[in-house]
Each structure stands twice: as C-alpha cells, then as structure tokens.
Amino acid sequence: MYYCGPTVYWTQHIGNLRGAMCVDLIVRTLGYLGYKVKLVRNYTDVGHLVSDEDEGEDKMEKGAKREGLSPAAVAQKYIKVYESDTRALNILEPDAKPLATKYIKEMQTMVKILLEKGYAYTTPLAIYFNTTKAKNYSQLSGQGVDEKKEGAGKGEVEDSEKKHSADFALWFFRAGKHKNAIQYWPSPFISPLVKKGEGFPGWHIECSAMSKKLLGNTIDIHMGGIEHVPVHHTNEIAQSEATNGVKFVNYWLHNGHLLVDNRKMAKSEGTGYSLGEVIDKGFSPLALRYFFLQAHYRSKQNFTWEAMTAAENGLRNFYHSFLALGSKTGKVNNDYQNKFKEKISDDFNIPQALAVTQQLLADSKVSSADRRATLLDFEKVLGLNLMKVKGVEVETATFRLKDRPVNFIVTRGSVPDKIKEMAEERLRLREQKKYQEADKLRGKIGEAGFLVEDTKTGCEIKKK
Numbered sequence: 001m002y003y004c005g006p007t008v009y010w011t012q013h014i015g016n017l018r019g020a021m022c023v024d025l026i027v028r029t030l031g032y033l034g035y036k037v038k039l040v041r042n043y044t045d046v047g048h049l050v051s052d053e054d055e056g057e058d059k060m061e062k063g064a065k066r067e068g069l070s071p072a073a074v075a076q077k078y079i080k081v082y083e084s085d086t087r088a089l090n091i092l093e094p095d096a097k098p099l100a101t102k103y104i105k106e107m108q109t110m111v112k113i114l115l116e117k118g119y120a121y122t123t124p125l126a127i128y129f130n131t132t133k134a135k136n137y138s139q140l141s142g143q144g145v146d147e148k149k150e151g152a153g154k155g156e157v158e159d160s161e162k163k164h165s166a167d168f169a170l171w172f173f174r175a176g177k178h179k180n181a182i183q184y185w186p187s188p189f190i191s192p193l194v195k196k197g198e199g200f201p202g203w204h205i206e207c208s209a210m211s212k213k214l215l216g217n218t219i220d221i222h223m224g225g226i227e228h229v230p231v232h233h234t235n236e237i238a239q240s241e242a243t244n245g246v247k248f249v250n251y252w253l254h255n256g257h258l259l260v261d262n263r264k265m266a267k268s269e270g271t272g273y274s275l276g277e278v279i280d281k282g283f284s285p286l287a288l289r290y291f292f293l294q295a296h297y298r299s300k301q302n303f304t305w306e307a308m309t310a311a312e313n314g315l316r317n318f319y320h321s322f323l324a325l326g327s328k329t330g331k332v333n334n335d336y337q338n339k340f341k342e343k344i345s346d347d348f349n350i351p352q353a354l355a356v357t358q359q360l361l362a363d364s365k366v367s368s369a370d371r372r373a374t375l376l377d378f379e380k381v382l383g384l385n386l387m388k389v390k391g392v393e394v395e396t397a398t399f400r401l402k403d404r405p406v407n408f409i410v411t412r413g414s415v416p417d418k419i420k421e422m423a424e425e426r427l428r429l430r431e432q433k434k435y436q437e438a439d440k441l442r443g444k445i446g447e448a449g450f451l452v453e454d455t456k457t458g459c460e461i462k463k464k
Contacts (some may be wrong), residue, residue: 001025001027001036001037001039001040001209001220001221001222001223002041002042002207002211002215002219002221002222002223003019003020003023003039003040003042003094003222003223003224004041004042004046004223004224004225004228004232004233005041005042005043005097005173005209006043006044006078006082007043007045007048007060008044008045008058008060008074008075008079008082009059009060009062009063009064009074009075009078010059010063010078010242010267011078011081011082011274011276011286011410012078012081012274013265013266013272013273014272014273014274014275014278014288014303015257015258015272016046016257016352017085017086017089017275017288018258018292018301018345019223019224019225019255020086020089020091021043021089021091021292022223022255022292022297023039023041023091023223023255023366023383024089024091024092024384025293025297025348026090026203026221026223026253026297026348026352027039027379028092028380028383029344029348029350029381031380032341032344032380033344033345033380034342038052038095038096038215039092039094039095039096039201039321040094040095040096040097040098040101040210040211040214040215041096041097042098042100042206042207042210043075043079043093043097043098043099043100044060044095044100044133044203044206045058045071045072045075045099045100045101046071046100046101046183046184046201046206047058047098047200047201047202047203047206049203050059050062050201051107052203052205052227052231054071054168054169054202055158058178058181058182058183058200059425060074060075060183061180062182062185064182067125070127070182071182071183071254072101072246075099075101075403081221085275088275088290089285089286089289090285090286090383090384090385091383092383095186098210098213100201100206100210101183101209103206103213103457104185104201105211106212106213106371107170107171107205107206107209108171108187108188108189108207108210109200109209110170110205110209110212110239110243111127111170111171111189111201111205112188113243114129114239114242114243115127116168117174117242117243118130118133119133119134119239119242119243121163121169122159122189122190122191123161123162124160124173124175124176124189124191124192124193125159125172125175125176125191125193126159126162126169126170126171126172126173126176126202127169127170127171127172127382128159128162128163128167128168128169128170128459129162129167129169129170129238129239129242130164130167131164131166131167131168131170131238132163132164133242133446134241134242135237135241137166137234137238138234138302139165140229140233140234140252141229141230141238142454145195146386158176159176159296163454168202168231168235168302169202170202170204170205170239171187171189171199171200171201171202171205172199172200172201172202173189173191173193173194173197173198174189174194174198174199174200175193175194175197176193176197176199177194181199181200183200183241184198184199184200185198185199185200186198187199189246195271199380201230203232203240204231204235204236205239205425206233206242207232207236208236208239208248212242212243212244212436214285217240217244217246217248218246218247218248218249218250218253218380219248219249219250220249220252221249221251221252221253221293222236222248222249222252223253223254223255224253224254224255225254225255225257226254226255226256226257227301228254229254233252236248236303237249247357248282253298255298255299256295256297256298256301257298257300257301257366257396258300258301258302258303258418259301259302259303260273260302260303260304261299261302261303261304263302265343268405273303275288277343278308281305281308282462283309283312284312286312286315286317286384286385287311287312287315288308289307289316289383289384290311290312290384291303291307291308291311292316293350293354293382294311294351294354295303295351295381296305296347296348296349296350296351297345297348298352307354317383318357318360318361319386319389321361321444322361322372322375322386322389323389325368325369325371325372325375326369326372327366328367328372329366329369329372329376330367330369330370330371330373331369331370331373331375332370332373332377333360333366333371333373333374333401336356336359336360336363336366336374337377338361338377339356340356340357340381342354343355343356344381345407350381351381353378353381353382353396354382356378357375357382358379360374364451369446376420384455387405396463415450415461415463419445419448419450420461421446421460422441422444422460423441423445423452423461425441426438426441426442426445426452426459427459429441430454445461449463450462451463
C-alpha cells in the first residue's frame, strides 16, 4: 500500500492529518482481517510546485526562504512536527518513509526509459511526458485531455516548446524561471541552457519511482486525497504503466476533504487548523481521532469547534463506560465480533463499526468481562488507546450528596486539589439551594482557568 504523504514545507493542517488517519484505519482493518500490509508513506521534499499543474515556486524553496533555512533543514523540521502529530493521534508507523531527495537516481532511470520508449520529449527547459502517447490517460479521472487543456487556464504553457498543455514535467532543468533553483542535481539529460543536465524532478515522477523501488511495478492499494485524482494520480498511472508495461495499481482509495463550517479548509482563510491549535483549545488529540472515526473515509467531513466538543464528550463517555466494565477480561463475543467484521469489510465502514461498539457497551446480556475483551479486540482497529485509560479519567469524590457518590469527570488535563475542593463546595451549596453563593464559586473557578459544568452524577471540570 502506498500513500502520498505530505510536502514537508509547513505544519500540516488537520485535513492532511485526516488523510493519514484514513490510511491508518484501512491498514488496521486489513491487519485485523488477516492481511499482511506493507505501507509506504512518502515525504515530498523537492519538486512540488505551488500548482499541481507544474506552475509556480517550489514549495520547499518557498519554505526555505520563509525560515532562512536550507530545504533539507525545513524538511526535517516539519517531518518532526508531522510525526509528533501522527503519534499523538495514535497513527501506526508505516514500514517505509522515503524522502524524495533520496531517490533521484531512480527517478532519472524512469525518465530515461520514458525517453527511450518515445513517451517523453526534451525541451531546453524541461523533459515532459507526452500525454497523447498514454493509453487510456483519463482512466482514473474520466476527464479527457481536451478537458484538461480547457481547465488549465490561460498562460499555462510557459515553455513555448511544450507540445500539449496537458503534458507534465518529468524533469525541470535549472533554466528559465528555475535558473536559480536551490535544489538541483546533475543528470544524464541534455539541455543547451545548463551544464551536466542540472535540474530537479517533477512532483509526479517521485511517487512512481519510490513506489516502484519499495513495492514493485504493481501495487495493491494506492491512497491519497480526492484532489489528487485529476492530476497527480492520473499522471502517476500514465508514467508508471508506460515505464513498466504493466498495471500500476489494483485499487485506488481516495479520502474526502475535511471542511470547516462547510467551507474549504485553508491557511489563507485562517481555517487551516493544526493539531497544536486544536490542543490549545483544550481538546485531546484522541478526541480528534474519535471525531474522525465518525465519518466514512470517502465522505467529506465538516469540522466545527462544537463538533469537537461533542467528540471530546463522546470519547470521555466511551472511556467512562469502558472503565465501568471493571478490570477483568473475559472472552471475545463472537456475535458482536462478526457484526464488527461485517461493517469494516463493507468498504471500511468505520462509523458503522463504531456504532456496533456502542451497542455492545449497552448490552447487559453480555458479561462485563466479555464486553471488555470484545472492546479490546475492536481497539485493534479503532486505536483509542483503551489499555492506557486509567481511573484518572473519572475521579469519584470522597463526599456524598443525599447518600449518592458524586463524580468529578476530569478532562483535558489534571485539575488541582484546590479546584476540586471548590467544585465540591459548590455542589453542596447547590444542593442547599444557595445558588448565588454557588455561582460565586463557579466564577472563582473560572478565574483560575477552569470550567465547571453540572452533570447528572455531579460535575465536569475542564481546563479552559
């Protein structure tokens, strides 16, 4: 399985993280169902121009100029951020994490083969794949070459010797608008404008070369965002099948976009939220994972802060119910396991599988020990770290109101004893109908940086 990973010039927003999460759920599901999966998730650290249509500035060079670092330093910085985020979301590590810059020779070999076979041609500025030579070029997108020409926009052909507007670059020479490129390598290709064929690869050839090297000429599953269908993945198919002479991918899986308030998530609009921003709002990373579990990978999902609050509460309740089952682990319930397998086997329907877990939690006919065992079995797919959930998620206070214990549900970090004491006193005051005094205590708790909300069994305390 191959996944088009991030271009590591900036912190990835949670829409990109949702893509990685969708991959994680599919890998976990396949493993649960008995498949052995070899996952490759690449890092693009060169050659991805601002436009997928081979236009604009290289994203890595843009990041380097912004931060006053070398492209390699920028890449390492944001790979570290990305991997910290994926760990926080409990996303499994892939088997390989290739950097494009480590596979330049493999890319050049593919370009050389395409030139020899007549699928590519050279201009003084670049080497292009001739899309009119490709068999069934639009097989993935269903969009014809003529449509791509019309949709490309005016002025898309900056190279006057480029034959067709839909043709895409395999190798850019360090010439023309790229004459000052920071990242470049010698190559066997010839241009009258540069020495030693110096230049850098086009974005699309990178994934074809890395997947060929690490997974072979034909791979079972290729995944990425839906936005990759018309350009990046279409071009991968064309160049890979032209080079290798065999089918490139057996199954294409594309995840839908994450929206914000039903609009496109974008840094330019201030809605390209990072995981760090979600955490700064007081939410736990696994609450975001729980939120992602609630939508099918192919569907769009709408992110709002209200939805995150609901996800945080939903995860807390899930943990609470799990802890209430006790610490004894029985046997996996076959009926529920079969229901779970049925859902995840239906195009990886994780939301329906999550609904099965809720049914299980509510089924008192199944013993607590067996429910616990079955949930721990489902955990292999859901990845909610159930084995790490401890009693700190729900703290039972040492006092009683009308002969009933009062629960302090503590979420989003630890709560000082002083705050708990104030919350305890506030509950007593409310029980005595001294609401004004209770409200004053709520205010003091708020001034200390915490929120207190009443529940059916007591109160919930949160960090602001």
